[in-house]
Amino acid sequence: MDKFLQNNTVAKIIAILLALMLWLIVRMDDQPYTPVRQQTGELTVDNVIVEAIYDEELYSVADIQDRVQILLTGRRALLNLNQLRADPYRLYVDLTNLEAGTHRVPVQYEGFPSELEVDVIPSHIQVVLEEKELGAFNVQIETTGAPREGFELGNPVVSPDEVHVIAPSSVIDEVALVRGFVNVNGADEEITETVELRVYDQLGNEIDAEVSPASVEVYIPIRSPSKQVPIRVNPTSDLPDGFELNAITTDINTVEVFAPLEDLEELQEIVLPLDLSEITSSGTIEYRIPVDGDWIAVDPGVVNITIEVEPIESRTFNQLPIQVNGLTDDLELEFIDPQSGRYDIRVLGLQDELGALQNADIAISINVEGLGPGNHRVSLTIQVPDGFEVAETNQLRIRITERDEGEEAIGDEIEDGEEEEEDNEEGGS
The missing domain is CATH 2.170.120.40 (YbbR-like domain)
Structure with missing residues (x-):
């Protein structure tokens, strides 16, 4: 290896390669940065609802092209993210400064990522605004079902019995009645409840209109047999x-x-x-x-x-005679207590009636039937007119003895003499 590196030719070649590498590095630093091109795409969304913003107290939207198409252009990653979001955007038309009539207004949007290009098709839609009106209508209550057998429904009482329907004049003209429903099935006592109201046309079709108040209090009397x-x-x-x-x-x-x-x-x-x-x-x-x-x-x-x-007051009647009943001719009676054979009684009654009561109206008697000689206690029988009472009733003490024959003869002669005197008095008169 040492001999190879010491070779001049090899050394020159290595030097040339190093110089070339350094040149390439310098050249790359001088070149501008060119990023990798991102992939783009388009996304079309159909039947997107357009919301109308307006003064709902004064106006009603009578007609609107409320569905449009949107075309989104941008990075595919954003488009996919936009599809995954539950409520990513909102399309609307602003009618707050418009009056009643037909208007062509731009469709506005919000909620899209700023990197996306948004095109609304069509970009303008036609809207018809109508001014709301008030219509007064009587409330009709309709019952469903039937009360308990034998029970009868009375007339419903509604409070308030008149309400207002708030709608465009074209809708007000179609209103025939405002009605609420009450279920009386099986009812056997009065019904009181809050009833929601609905609006109907002449054919019985329900109309989408605002009612003020939206509900009423209903009382239905239910009469039993x-x-x-x-x-x-x-x-x-x-x-x-x-x-x-x-x-x-x-x-x-x-x-x-x-x-x-x-x-x-x-x-x-x-x-x-x-x-x-x-x-x-x-x-x-x-x-x-x-x-x-x-x-x-x-x-x-x-x-x-x-x-x-x-x-109740009392009045005392004194010394009233006592009548003896049931005494046979061979017996005679003697009063022991009271000895006089007369009796005082106290009568109870009302003040005015007591004042009119006379001695003759009161009868006192004793019954000695079946009693033989000897001392006896007997009860008084006192009779007073209706409406009066005797305060107390006591017993009397009496003695019954046998009558002598001589006394009987004398008694008979006396009685005959008295009868003759009475006859003479009557004849003289």
Whole structure:
């Protein structure tokens, strides 16, 4: 190897090669940089939606060419990235400064990478703007389904019952009615709900129009089968001691009961139990009629019950004669207690009626039938007119003895003499 390198010819050749390499390096530094050419391409997207920007309170877009084509040119990597994005871009027309009428406006875009060239086909579209109008319409409520068997629907009550349809005049002219729907299937009680409204033309086709307000409150009464039923007050207790009941009256005699048919068929009367145990003065009370079982309602639900009471007073009737019943002719009776054979009684009743009561209206008697000689206790029988009561009834002590025959003869002669005197008095008169 040393001999090879020491050869002049070889050394010259190596020197020439080194010089050539250095020359090439210098030449390459002097040349401008030329990058590798990137691959480009085109992407066509059809049926791209064009959004209209305008004052929606004042105008409505009556007609618009809302679909266009776009041609994208640029690096394929960007085009592919653009395809993968979920919402890469937006096409729109700005109508905010335009008035009602037909306009040809440029289609604008945003959201594309700046390196892409975007061409919209067509670049301008035609748009028709119409000024919105207000139309007042009554709300109609339509029910679907049927209520529970035997129940009837009342007329719906709508609040508000009039709304406004906001649309171009051409649409307003087509509006026939504004309607809401309520499902009443199987209902057995009143319905209250918020109902969304829809707009329809004469043929029943729905129209896309704004409604203000968009919903209304709807109340639908549902009446069950009903029947007029008499009411009756039934006292369940007596008044406190010292008071008498004059009358119980009600402001109504019947109520309307809403209930299933099978319940109404069996219902003949409503009994109102009334506790009198704490009533000490006349007055009127409100009595709420209970809703029984499957009843829906009672109308009216409250009955006014007037109660008339009076305090009971007493009056004493003194020395009233006692009639003896059942004493045979062979016996005679002697009163032991009271010895007088007369009795004092205390009668209870109302003040005005007590004042009119006479001694002759009261009968006191004892029955000694079947009693033999000896001392006995017998009960008094006291009869007073209706509406009065005897405060207390005691027993009497009596003695029954056998009558002597002489006494009987003398008694008979006395009785005959008295009868003759009475006959003479009658004849003289």
